[in-house]
Amino acid sequence: MKNMTSKKRKANLNCIRPTHTYTMRELANTLDIALSTVQRWKRLGMPVIPETNPVLIDGAEAKQWEKARRLARKRPCAPNQFYCFGAQCRTQRQAAIGSVIIRKSNSNLGSIEGICPICDSNLRKGFAMKDVFEVEATFEAYIGNVLDLLRYRTPP
Numbered sequence: 001m002k003n004m005t006s007k008k009r010k011a012n013l014n015c016i017r018p019t020h021t022y023t024m025r026e027l028a029n030t031l032d033i034a035l036s037t038v039q040r041w042k043r044l045g046m047p048v049i050p051e052t053n054p055v056l057i058d059g060a061e062a063k064q065w066e067k068a069r070r071l072a073r074k075r076p077c078a079p080n081q082f083y084c085f086g087a088q089c090r091t092q093r094q095a096a097i098g099s100v101i102i103r104k105s106n107s108n109l110g111s112i113e114g115i116c117p118i119c120d121s122n123l124r125k126g127f128a129m130k131d132v133f134e135v136e137a138t139f140e141a142y143i144g145n146v147l148d149l150l151r152y153r154t155p156p
């Protein structure tokens with residue numbers, strides 16, 4: 001039986017059946033959480049099955065994604081680290097030397113991308129453009145191509 005506080009508790013991921021696909025509402029009901037929470041997860045990058053309408057979610061992928069996200073939150077990354085979502089890693093990693101690209105997304109936000117030296121997964125995290133010089137200093141040793149470094153400084 002549901003109680004009044006159930007929507008505030010952390011979802012029990014063991015309720016997700018890995019072999020099942022879910023609509024967003026079904027996933028919310030399965031986990032006994034608000035639909036808006038599932039919608040937020042989707043905005044934060046929870047994998048969905050491409051070109052499905054209504055959107056369908058693979059149970060195994062959703063479970064893995066939320067597990068990794070909880071872990072990442074528990075163990076925050078150092079400035080020069082990324083959280084690697086690669087199956088063998090699922091931990092903080094520094095990018096391979098020479099693999100890092102800094103991109104300007106818009107006037108406020110940029111992204112840092114690299115490759116995991118352990119599992120070859122793509123690493124990515126965002127940053128605020130106001131911190132770009134700090135980011136540049138932090139990742140100087142990891143950046144492969146100086147042109148990539150300069151690109152974000154050039155107005156689009």
Ligand SMILES: [Zn+2]
Pocket residue numbers: 084085086088089090093116117118119120121
């Ligand atoms: Zn990795």
